[in-house]
Amino acid sequence: MNSRTAAIIFLVIVLIITWILMSSITPLIIKTSESKSNNVVNIVSVSKSQMPGIGLGTGLFGSGFGINGLGTGLFGSGFGFSGIGFGLHGFGKFGTLAMLFINEPIISPLPPHITQPAISLTFSNALMISPVFSWSTITEQPVNMGSEGGGGGGSGGSSGEAANGFHGINSMNNEVVKTVVIKIFLPCYCGSL
């Protein structure tokens, strides 16, 4: 084996590993606490198989940009491919962490009675398969009202009305969204800015 073949094989291995990691990484979301507007703002959606876009922003309307998502958000409307935005809402406020929980099969010699087969293979809840084919496993409709293909723009607005940029739904991301009750975890310095 010459070095050229070795290099090509190495690149293929790196690509495969990167694909597996990229399809399995799920963002940790840091949420803003105490937004005053409606319930839509308080909804966080976690997109599997997408990298987080960290929103940074300033100003009254809280325009922000993420790694792969752009958005301006008084009400959190955004556009872009994907992304999750959060605004720091001044300084000193820090929200809870939302973490995706993935099913881990403990004992499954044969999956006997699955009511809704996820994919028509014998391993239906495999760790590697479920993030990749997540669009085909979810049947429940999402509950937020995001724009099509929306990315998340964060808003770090200084006014009290500045909202979170929340993550919209693109066409591939039809998964269940949980409403998060916001808890204040660290002491806040409201009105300091």
Added chain:
Amino acid sequence: MSIKITLSDLGFMDLFKAFIAWTIVLLIVAIIINLLVGTQYATFIQEDPLKAARDFAEAFVTVVNPSAHPSTFTKIASRYSISQILFFALSAIVNSILFTIFGLALLSGLRLWFGVHTIWKSPRSILGLIALTGASLSLIGPVLALIGLVLLLVTDVTPVVNQGMVLTLNSPFIYMTLPFPWPITIGTFLWILGIGIIGALLLILLIRNKDFLGIAFMAILIIGSVLSIIGMLLIGFILMLIASGLVVLTKVGVAV
């Protein structure tokens, strides 16, 4: 010049210890599911898998870190009528078990990384590079899991569950999936995947050396890791435990 390195020096002794701990924990979980969880839970889970999975996730977060979730904590403690001190003691036991199994996995990954590094040094081939990649994966996995565990301990984590739980008690086999935080799940997956990759490389080396006993053991190890990855976690861990134990006992080695 070729030196023979036994696989237990390569890090399979620590792997064996980690497999012992993991298999014991998985067996305990299986026994608990068999004896304590009744059929009403199974029917409840079958009726609404998503709600059951979310309840389990809330309970898991609360058991790991009770002080950050006081409402769920009091709810669980009043429902099962256990005192709060007992709940904290159970939480400490669960945390210590989790830290023990992932710490043993981290130790085995570290020893395997250094062992594979010694193999990789003598012939710098693509196989050694693949083995080093596998060892790095099996080192990254427990680190990721431990980071997730520490995050659960120090912050207020809201579980996001989007896939239902499956639990069947009436069949001859139990089928069960539990929702865990993604660093723990993906970390376990990466650890087992790295072990499978290392086993594949060592299988190639053993085939070159015509060590048929070692070939058989390594095949059992690879089959166990593949079974664990595609879902049969308990059976895969039992197979990997048997394979690594036989490797350690029979002093199988490779010539590098």
